[in-house]
Amino acid sequence: MFTGATARLTVQNCGETPLQLAVEPWADEHRLPPGQTCVVVTHAPRADGSWCGTTRKNEPFHVEHRQDSIVVWAHGYCFHLSDLAGGEIYAADRECPAQSSAP
Numbered sequence: 001m002f003t004g005a006t007a008r009l010t011v012q013n014c015g016e017t018p019l020q021l022a023v024e025p026w027a028d029e030h031r032l033p034p035g036q037t038c039v040v041v042t043h044a045p046r047a048d049g050s051w052c053g054t055t056r057k058n059e060p061f062h063v064e065h066r067q068d069s070i071v072v073w074a075h076g077y078c079f080h081l082s083d084l085a086g087g088e089i090y091a092a093d094r095e096c097p098a099q100s101s102a103p
């Protein structure tokens with residue numbers, strides 16, 4: 001059973017043009033059409049508020065707004081991108097602590 005931390009960030013494009021969504025530090029880019037919502041999930045091995053991508057406690061994400069794009073820094077060991085229904089779009093989960101105990 002996974003005893004670490006899970007953080008979810010819901011990103012919604014409320015604009016009228018496609019939004020470029022980049023997830024760092026993986027430099028992974030996705031296009032979010034108008035009206036669409038996606039969820040960025042990241043995991044950390046410990047649930048004590050420490051995240052490996054930042055020195056500040058309880059800070060699983062950092063978001064940068066740039067012209068026509070949004071950059072999400074996920075401070076955990078991995079990230080998983082899915083739609084609102086949970087359907088996976090993409091995952092960078094090679095170092096995912098939540099999956100290390102899975103067979």
Ligand SMILES: [Zn+2]
Nearest residue numbers: 043078096098
């Ligand atoms: Zn993960």
